[in-house]
Amino acid sequence: MSKPAPPEQEITALVGHKFPTGNYTIAHWENFLLTDCTGSPALPDGQAHPVALFHVPFLGTGTTIADLFALGQAESDLSILIESYDWEFHQPLREQTEYTISGEISEADRRHNASGQLYDRIQFRFDMKCENQLAASSTITWHFTRNTL
Amino acid sequence: MSIAVGDVIPAWTMESVSAEKMKTMAAILRDPNPVHWDQQAVADLPLGLGHRTINQGPLGLSYIFNMLHTWQSPGCVKRIHMTFPQVVLDGDRVTSKGIITAIGDDGIECEVWLERAGERLLEGTALVGH
Numbered sequence: 001m002s003k004p005a006p007p008e009q010e011i012t013a014l015v016g017h018k019f020p021t022g023n024y025t026i027a028h029w030e031n032f033l034l035t036d037c038t039g040s041p042a043l044p045d046g047q048a049h050p051v052a053l054f055h056v057p058f059l060g061t062g063t064t065i066a067d068l069f070a071l072g073q074a075e076s077d078l079s080i081l082i083e084s085y086d087w088e089f090h091q092p093l094r095e096q097t098e099y100t101i102s103g104e105i106s107e108a109d110r111r112h113n114a115s116g117q118l119y120d121r122i123q124f125r126f127d128m129k130c131e132n133q134l135a136a137s138s139t140i141t142w143h144f145t146r147n148t149l
Numbered sequence: 150m151s152i153a154v155g156d157v158i159p160a161w162t163m164e165s166v167s168a169e170k171m172k173t174m175a176a177i178l179r180d181p182n183p184v185h186w187d188q189q190a191v192a193d194l195p196l197g198l199g200h201r202t203i204n205q206g207p208l209g210l211s212y213i214f215n216m217l218h219t220w221q222s223p224g225c226v227k228r229i230h231m232t233f234p235q236v237v238l239d240g241d242r243v244t245s246k247g248i249i250t251a252i253g254d255d256g257i258e259c260e261v262w263l264e265r266a267g268e269r270l271l272e273g274t275a276l277v278g279h
Contacts, residue, residue, distance in 0.1 A: 034177050037170040038211035039163050043223040050214050050226055054207040055178045066181045077182040078194065082206045082233040084273070092224035 005146040006073040008110045011120045014071060019103040019126075024060035026052055031095045048093040053138045054085070056093070057126030060101030071105070072122045072144040083121065083141040091135050099128045099135060106139065120144040152279070158247035158259060161216035168202050168239035180205060204237035209271050213261050216245035221277055227256055231273035241265050247275070 026048045035042055035049040043049060058064055066077075074080055093099075107123035123141040127134060168188070175185045183190035188200040210231050217226055237243055243265050251258035257279050262272040 030177065033173055037174045037177070037208060038215060040211070040215045040218065043218070047223050049211060050224075051207045051211040054210075058179070064179045066179070069181075078184060078190070080182070084230060084232045085206070085210065086228075086230045088228045089224075089226055 003075050005118055011108050011110055014105045014108040017105040019061035019063050021102040022060045022062050023098050023100050024056055025098045026095050028095050046095045048095055052093055053087050053136050057101050057103055057138050061103045074144050079145045081143040083143055086139040088137045097130060099130055101126060101128050118146045154249050156249045158220050161219055161245040163212050163243050166204050166237055166239050166241045171202050171204060174205050174208050201238040206233050209237045209263055212245045212263055217277055225277050226275055227278050228276040231271055233271055235270040237270050
């Protein structure tokens with residue numbers, strides 16, 4: 001049986017939620033496995049595969065995908081749909097480089113899709129800095145579908 | 150290398166999306182969603198996908214990066230916006246494609262997408278340095 005949708009106010013109140021700022025260094029083994037999964041050869045000059053911009057911000061701010069699902073009171077792990085990823089790179093990401101990462105929930109509201117089904121749209125924004133210079137930013141927007149499973 | 154608006158970016162193909170790579174990716178991402186590693190969990194969904202796991206969104210996106218890296222160079226992507234209208238499944242043969250839409254001081258604007266047998270699974274835009 002589906003979980004009831006949370007009160008709308010609990011969703012909109014998420015805007016401004018800040019994740020603890022923290023540090024993260026992409027290890028060689030981690031980048032090796034990640035890059036291998038993508039089907040790419042290893043990148044030159046210690047570059048990390050840019051797709052690391054998805055998960056590294058979570059690890060740097062001490063959060064997980066499961067934590068993000070819980071913040072949005074996900075109905076289940078299967079109830080999340082991706083709206084979009086918006087990523088900016090001011091420099092290539094690199095292995096063995098310490099990044100300082102901050103993050104917050106930038107948008108959260110309740111909507112209905114074209115079929116009239118309820119969902120909550122939540123946007124997470126993370127910034128990665130290296131030696132006080134912005135290296136990359138990740139904005140991910142998910143739909144927390146409700147009463148659909 | 151001479152480039153112009155309307156030029157087609159050389160395609161990049163993943164011949165067969167691997168369920169085993171999805172498992173490794175799930176561990177790296179700490180992604181608890183069973184649709185990426187449990188074929189039965191996917192079969193139990195009312196989506197008609199059968200016993201095939203669903204590729205992680207970032208993994209599909211990585212194929213777009215690979216195309217752009219092969220075309221220009223690693224580290225060339227300055228910005229990317231991606232949407233995910235359809236899922237990628239294990240065993241799929243998927244191809245990243247793109248076309249140049251504008252050339253400016255900031256870089257090369259491209260429309261990019263990932264397709265399976267002509268159907269767009271991911272689509273978005275990228276700004277590539279030059």
